[in-house]
Amino acid sequence: MLRGLEGWHFVVIAIVFVLLFGAKKLPDSAKSIAKSLKIFKSEMKDGDDKNKKDEKGDTTKSDS
Numbered sequence: 001m002l003r004g005l006e007g008w009h010f011v012v013i014a015i016v017f018v019l020l021f022g023a024k025k026l027p028d029s030a031k032s033i034a035k036s037l038k039i040f041k042s043e044m045k046d047g048d049d050k051n052k053k054d055e056k057g058d059t060t061k062s063d064s
Contacts, residue, residue: 017026 021029
């Protein structure tokens with residue numbers, strides 16, 4: 001997918017983002033995206049742990 005992109009392509013994409021969203025909003029957007037990914041990863045890990053406990057027959061209290 002990204003095999004045809006060169007370094008200058010990323011520079012053009014970065015300039016377009018700055019023009020569209022402004023330099024002030026980009027750091028805020030990056031922080032919110034990073035926070036969302038962190039929450040998503042932790043929820044995925046919790047789900048995997050819950051599935052492993054269910055497979056072992058663990059009878060712990062569930063969320064529902």
